[in-house]
Amino acid sequence: ISHTHLDHIAALPVYVARRRMMKMDPPTIYVPEKAIGRIERLLRAVEDLDKGRLPCTLLPACPGEEIELSREHVVTVSSTCHTLPSVGYVVWDRRRKLKNEYQGFTGDQIRDLRLSGVDVTDEVRTPLVGYLGDSNPDGLDRCPAMYEAMILIAEMTFVAKSHRRENIHKYGHMHLEDFLARREQFQNEVIIAAHYSTRYTDDRIQRILSKRLPDLLDGRLQVWL
Template sequence: MKSFTHKNIRVEFESTGGIESCYILPDFKVAFDTGKCPDALIDIPVVFLSHGHLDHASGISYYFSQRSLRKLNPGTIYVPKSVQKPLSKITRLWQDIEEFDYKCDVAGIEVGDKIEIKKDLHVMSVRANHRVSAFGYVILKTTKKLKKQYLHLSGRQIARLKEHEDIFEIVEIPIFAYSGDSTIEIIRENELMRNAAVLFMECTYIDEKRNVERARKWGHTHLDEIISEANLFKNEKVVLVHLSRRYSPRYMQSVLNRRLTEEQKKRFVYVD
């Protein structure tokens, strides 16, 4: 598997467009997309599915079956509501084929739903723009922040005020986002995607042989669009993923090297 770490965000992942997508955040015990269900996914109790294309979702039955075999609780896979029924049916059919019952929890969610994964962490679904109904996801961390009007105060003043006034507010900070498969609209339309500390951004096509028009037709994003709208991205790191199999990692690195400014190279990265 590939591996990426930025500050306290560690992601282990499989990612080739049309082949396999699975992003695991082991420290948060959460994953996005099952891919073909790599072994490391089986330990993860909560998975969010971006959409039903096979490269993102084919591991769904294997995931539940393996968790049952290993005597783990069934785990939950959250999916866009529109595919909840057919995906549940698939897991049911596979149990019939195996003549063995195990529990499968396929939960349907809507755009904007927020699911708690830890006391101070929620995953929120965001509308993506793809060939089929699809979501992106953002991990939001809840923290307490000093209200704006008190920012200029000294530590001692704050300590004193705290006794009899509510000087803090609760804010949600986007610490991680995943675009799933989508045209660049998911970035244009979602501030949370643009502001997440780490963004895993699909970038399926990277040169003129498969141009922007073609990327858009298939519900994907082209590197040209990411570069021309680079100022939109306020993320500390943008990891470009879901590269088409037609490009070698070496070719991708050479294209990025040629096309990104030195400043952009620090933020927009591709992991071999």
């Protein structure tokens, strides 16, 4: 969870309850550290209303820390800029690759080196998915891996020129113009832009995008309405 605004957290009690009803293991949920107490109180309140348990483990997601998902995948946490404590996440693929100095060695030679205690591999990481949550552009800029992930999920709350960027940034959001200004920085294969303001109709969003960004960042931008 990136932060505790209602559009990001309202479904949490339902998610936990659904897992319980399907006899699945209680989930482990990572949230901004300062939000843990409030989320615990939310879940307890819903338990009281629903008269059903909401078993889960809440753990802090702290910028700079890593979350182990599996041997092959790890999540890094970055700080973002919103009106509440907020974080972003990058999911990485990690593999072990033979060090350059041992390229060309035979299997027997590699085995002997390993048996003698030599570490013959390096960890190689590839950013798979970046999730910004709600943030002004500083949240992107302070986490270069967001620009490098194969898939980036980011907000584009405002698109009309009449909405001034400096005001939008103050309240922790992004504008279409922020994407245009960073066009050359996006190395992502797919960029999913979401979280559009309800001040716009879907048709108006599409019209503005077709005018200001007709190529949709070389076809990489997908609009979630």
